[in-house]
Amino acid sequence: MLVWEGLTATPALAQREPVLVPAVSQSRIEVRQGFTGARLLLYGAVIDPAGAGSRGEDYDIVVVLKGPSEAVRIREKERIAGIWANAESSDFRSAPAFFAVASSRPVSEIVDERTAAIYELGTEFIQLSPSGEIDPEEQARFAKGLVELRQRQGLYQEDPGGVRIAEKVLYQARINLPSNVTTGRYTAETFAIARGRVLASATARIEVVKAGLEGQVVTAAQRWSFLYGLGAIGLSLMMGWIAGRLFARG
CATH class of the missing domain: 1.20.5 (Single alpha-helices involved in coiled-coils or other helix-helix interfaces)
Structure with a gap:
């Protein structure tokens, strides 16, 4: 386990796989009266084990920023006798209050669906942890509804091509936090990927406080x-x- 100033990085295979050194422009964001949102810069370097003089490998970078998890109940509205009323509902134990993915190109071109699901590399792969007994198809429909609702609120985002890589070493991504963002601890996970495999990952933490x-x-x-x-x-x-x-x- 390697540590850089409060940031932890876990190479997939020590010495033989690349090492990520991540950083964020703001590790603490203060929400005051009139807060209109914040623009985060997530950047860092991919250190190739072969050394600076080597040709290096073409890595793709994917950054996933997640806010604190919370329990959510989604209700479906139904028109009965001309009046909109609550109908069926579904509960999720740990839906992230904020979720954003930025990548060097579309995730579907970087990894297969199985790998994307394991690392939550997209809004369709968010692990929402549903609770209670409900038909799987209905559960999927409610999960899709939750994601679409939060996308309209600016709380769930995807930006394919949002990560820029320079000289196969330096990378940077910008993610917007909206004014309605939830306070709490956020985690920014960065993944270095090549040949469809996640070769290294690193995590940085951000505090959003009132x-x-x-x-x-x-x-x-x-x-x-x-x-x-x-x-x-x-x-x-x-x-x-x-x-x-x-x-x-x-």
């Missing part, structure tokens, strides 16, 4: 949850009393 007044409120709610709850109840009662007095005067 800052400013919103961050202080969140911290207070987490550290002093009981007092925070009492304060919220007291504030609600006071606002209700003030509203009642104002209406009584009117």
Whole structure:
């Protein structure tokens, strides 16, 4: 196991396979009032075991950025007697709040579907961990619906050709985080691939946190949850009393 300043890299075969040295432009992103999103630069180098003087191999690079996992329930709307109502639903235990893939060319041209599924190299290969008993076809339909919904929200992204490689060594990718991004720990996994095989991988971590007044409120709610709850109840009662007095005067 090799470590570079908090980033871990695991070569597939030590000394004989390439080594990835990853980095990110921001390891901490602060979400403040008026936050409009962020543009992350993920970059690094592929170190060939044969040395700098060798011809080197043509590697493809795929970068997968994932946000914190969360439990999600997807409901289907159905029109009954002219009214839209909730119909069937499906639960997923660990859907990533954010998921983005950038690659040096389309993933389908780099690896086969089995390899793509193992490493989650695309939105269609996200491991959503469904729960409960449901027909597999229905489960797949709900999973597709969840992915399409989050794609429209900008939370699930794919960018074939989004990774640039220079001199078979240096690579870089840019991924946009939208304004509605969820706070928490994100992982950026980078894969060096050749001949349809993942030869090396590396992981970098990014923290997305609330800052400013919103961050202080969140911290207070987490550290002093009981007092925070009492304060919220007291504030609600006071606002209700003030509203009642104002209406009584009117």
